[in-house]
Amino acid sequence: xxxxxxxxxxxxxxxxxxxxxxxxxxxxxxxxxxxxxxxxxxxxxxxxxxxxxxxxxxxxxxxxxxxxxxxxxxxxxxxxxxxxxxxxxxxxxxxxxxxxxxxxxxxxxxx
Amino acid sequence: xxxxxxxxxxxxxxxxxxxxxxxxxxxxxxxxxxxxxxxxxxxxxxxxxxxxxxxxxxxxxxxxxxxxxxxxxxxxxxxxxxxxxxxxxxxxxxxxxxxxxxxxxxxxxxxxxxxxxxxxxxxxxxxxxxxxxxxxxxx
Numbered sequence: 001x002x003x004x005x006x007x008x009x010x011x012x013x014x015x016x017x018x019x020x021x022x023x024x025x026x027x028x029x030x031x032x033x034x035x036x037x038x039x040x041x042x043x044x045x046x047x048x049x050x051x052x053x054x055x056x057x058x059x060x061x062x063x064x065x066x067x068x069x070x071x072x073x074x075x076x077x078x079x080x081x082x083x084x085x086x087x088x089x090x091x092x093x094x095x096x097x098x099x100x101x102x103x104x105x106x107x108x109x110x111x
Numbered sequence: 112x113x114x115x116x117x118x119x120x121x122x123x124x125x126x127x128x129x130x131x132x133x134x135x136x137x138x139x140x141x142x143x144x145x146x147x148x149x150x151x152x153x154x155x156x157x158x159x160x161x162x163x164x165x166x167x168x169x170x171x172x173x174x175x176x177x178x179x180x181x182x183x184x185x186x187x188x189x190x191x192x193x194x195x196x197x198x199x200x201x202x203x204x205x206x207x208x209x210x211x212x213x214x215x216x217x218x219x220x221x222x223x224x225x226x227x228x229x230x231x232x233x234x235x236x237x238x239x240x241x242x243x244x245x246x247x248x249x250x
Contacts, residue, residue: 034159035217038152039224051212055159058127062134062151079124 001025001109003067003090006046009108010101012069013093015076017084023066025109030102034059041065048102052076057083057091065089069105071098116170118161120187123211126162129170130155133181140174143248149225150179150245156218157183157241163208164188165238178227181243189235197223 004021007014014021026044031037032051041047043064049056052074060068061083067090070076076084076091084091094101114136116129130151137147154170161168165187173180190196196203197219204214223229228244 032212033215033217034212035156035215035221038155039217039221043148049212053123053211055123055126055211055213058131059155062127062130062155063148 003046003092006067006105006108007090007092010094010104015070015084015091015093016081017067017088017090019085020067020088020090023089025066028102028105028109030098032098038063046105048098048105050074050098052080054080054083056080057087057089060089061087067092069094069101071096071101112174114172116172118158118165118168118170118185120162120164120166120168120185123162126159127155129158133172136174137179146245146247150181153222153225153243153245154181156221157181157243159213160218160241161185161187163204163213168238176247177249178244178246181241183241183243184238185240186238189237189239190231190233191235193231193233 003023003025025046028046029037029041030048032049037047038059041063044066046066048069050071056068057080070093073095133154134151165185168183168185171182195201199220200216202214202216208214226243227246230242233239
């Protein structure tokens with residue numbers, strides 16, 4: 001499933017990185033600990049987190065993640081959004097909690 | 112081939128820049144993607160450790176045909192008990208650093224898991240020197 005398909009399906013916000021919306025999602029990882037994501041997320045996964053600072057985008061880029069989903073209405077900081085555009089890795093958003101959006105993404109990726 | 116980076120303690124805005132440049136370089140050199148992934152994890156964690164804990168440091172990356180050797184040399188508080196620091200979950204990070212999602216006590220174990228050799232020398236009150244070696248997969 002492409003990032004744009006998931007955006008449409010789950011009605012996600014797109015905050016930045018629109019050029020990366022055609023990236024393919026191979027799975028997902030939910031965590032707010034950066035070293036956990038660094039050590040355990042896999043290339044192509046979509047990352048659900050409440051962290052909004054620029055280091056999330058550094059990790060997304062280094063790990064070749066498909067996109068970041070910010071939960072609970074959190075929005076990216078300006079420099080995070082800028083890097084998302086440069087790296088072409090989208091930052092998405094939802095008002096749902098990590099628990100709820102992870103469940104929905106999990107279901108969507110199973111189909 | 113050798114490249115060198117200067118890292119400023121506390122500068123989280125540029126944390127990961129050295130790792131990103133090394134990743135690009137390794138890709139250009141056609142290093143095996145699974146090796147690149149591991150090297151990037153180890154280097155990023157070590158780079159962030161300088162930013163989170165030290166005052167300043169240098170990263171020297173030596174790339175040979177068979178291996179990469181990364182030396183991270185910092186001026187900082189040093190590590191009093193290296194065995195304790197190696198334990199997953201143990202961290203001396205400040206609350207500010209933890210709020211960012213760092214300081215979970217996983218950094219050094221991530222480095223160890225993703226390298227072939229890890230050597231740590233540290234003098235309390237002076238600094239820490241990490242030497243990370245990863246051998247490239249032979250094709």
